[in-house]
Amino acid sequence: KLRSTVDQVLDRIVMAQVTPAWAVMSKGVEELRPKIEPTIKTMVDPLGKLEAELVEKIREGVMSILGPLIAEHVTPHFTKLIDIIRDPLRQSFEEARRIYVDHITEQEKNYIDEPAINAAFRRLDWVPWSWEMWRATEKFDVTYDLLWDLRTIFPEIYPWSLVWKVRDTVRKTTDNAIYTYEKKLKEPGPINPETSVTARNAVLEDFVFDSNLAISQISEEIIKDIIMPPFNSHVRPACKAVLEPLA
DSSP states (O other), X not given: OHHHHHHHHHHHXXXXXXXXXXXXXXXXXXXXXXXXXXXXXXXXXXXXXXXXHHHHHHHHHHHHHHHHHHHHHTHHHHHHHHHHHHHHHHHHHHHHHHHHHHHHHHHGGGTTSHHHHHHHHHHHHXXXXXGGGHHHHHHHHTHHHHHHHGGGTOTTOOHHHHHHHHHHHHHHHHHHHHHHHHHXXXXXXXXXXXXXXXXXXXXXXXXXXXXXXXXXHHHHHHHHHHHHHHHHHHHHHHHHHHHGGGO
């Protein structure tokens, strides 16, 4: 308490000494500001223009390199990559949604009392991580050989890593859907096959949206993982040669 009291006294003493000086300084600055602003502006404007010119030179230099490299190393392979992964991805998530509907429909007959409902939910919780999901994940596994063949062009492709990324995303998206279904079904009101259908269909709409979002994100990640390493190996040395004179 003594230390707190001393601190408060010191604060008051310091503030009493500083406040008048601060007021005088603030008034002086306000009086000088209209006079010095034009001078400062005259000094700063050329720096701003030089910075803008430097940024434009960097942009022009980099784009002069990137344009031809994109045309040579990205554009010819981009469409092929999309064709390889797009349909298998879509089919994986479509099958995952069928699994979601099939297993919930199978458990609805068990919605009799609380113990039976809890047991049904435990069975549903296991579905995304069970062998049942093989029906969905195998749809993308077929891309392994096609991706492996591209190693002649993109030596840093790791097909199994990409396949496992998709498997994991499909399982997690299904798990999120089942969790949301159970949470929605537990909202105040009876739990029976009729309310289950309402909750199941509502979550299914979200599942479709989440699937499409995941497909876009995975496609972007896969293409970036495949194309960017070799692309960067060409871009960095070329851009260095252009940018070093500007340093």
